[in-house]
Amino acid sequence: MAKAANGPLGTLNGKLHNLVFYVLNGQHVCRTIGDPGKPSINQLANRQEMSVTMRLVKSIREFISVSFDLEAQGTVKNAHNLATSYIKKKALKGQYPNLSVDYSKVELSHGTLEGATDLKLEKTDKGVQVSWNTEGRYDDMVMILLCHPLRRKATSLINASRRDAGTCFIELHHDGFLDEPIEAYICFRSADGKEISDSAYLGNLNGEAETEERISQKKKYAEVKKRFDIVEADYLQQMKGNRGNPVDSKAFRTLEKEYQVLKNKLEHLPGKPG
Structure with missing residues (x-):
């Protein structure tokens, strides 16, 4: 509930629907509350x-x-x-x-x-x-x-x-x-x-410090690269064991798909060293 201390057209104080009225440093302030929805x-x-x-x-x-x-x-x-x-x-x-x-x-x-x-x-x-x-x-x-x-x-x-x-x-x-x-x-x-x-x-x-976004990008890239290195080593080892041909198994096809996805992701992911 909002109160109009100086009459119906006076200063509001309190909550009215999704609006809150109050005084801050001598100024009358109004702000919204509640879920504003998806931000632009x-x-x-x-x-x-x-x-x-x-x-x-x-x-x-x-x-x-x-x-x-x-x-x-x-x-x-x-x-x-x-x-x-x-x-x-x-x-x-x-x-x-x-x-x-x-x-x-x-x-x-x-x-x-x-x-x-x-x-x-x-x-x-x-x-x-x-x-x-x-x-x-x-x-x-x-x-x-x-x-x-x-x-x-x-x-x-x-x-x-x-x-x-x-x-x-x-x-x-x-x-x-x-x-x-x-x-x-x-x-x-x-x-x-x-x-x-x-x-x-x-x-x-000593030069400029990296931005928070750049640090986050480098961390994410390193995490994906670490996983890719493991998958790549397994994929190449199985290909080599089968004389360079794909292994006819569901497990290998899943491995091959992950290898391709990670490889493509690294090519377009920001945060690459250098």
Whole structure:
């Protein structure tokens, strides 16, 4: 049952048929419930877009809670909403079902503070070295984010250094993080926390991480190939034992059919090595 607190034409609150009305952050919201039926391709694409986006947002929540805080103030949105919106709209690439994050287009802060220039990202034996031009307000704080896509984790340094330092070293020699794909970002925040700069993409180390879809395809291909190798060995052995001629038996005909099906499937199945 839905209630109209301000009269028959007032604000609804509650359930009405397959609709639910409620207030979220001062806004009146309506959503549907129940079985929506078979999803369309566009709906499936939107779901994957959201899934890919949320995996990244979840891993960087500590950083964005600070980097988007100023932009969220005075609005009905929060830092999580803003990060989700920017990444989903601006930083995805590919077509369904092969969507992934374009890390070079990820935006992690927007502001009027002077940004970073002459950026450098280098890998050392024990970690990552980031450097920048020191022009600007000397006491601005530096925020650095290192994304680790394979781990679905991130290294967040909210107060990594001061602008006038011009450089910051992040130790990463433990647990193999240094040898895996890394996507890096930087922004500046004023000492009083009232201003922030636009974020800047520092770059990638160790190459791009494979997408979830590609990993799934390779796993499926490997499983089919493993079965094919067993069937092929049995099939060829029986053919050889019968001087290259098919064996006249139901079992062999079943084996031969599976051999042909698997062989054809491998020729068209994505995920092949190389």
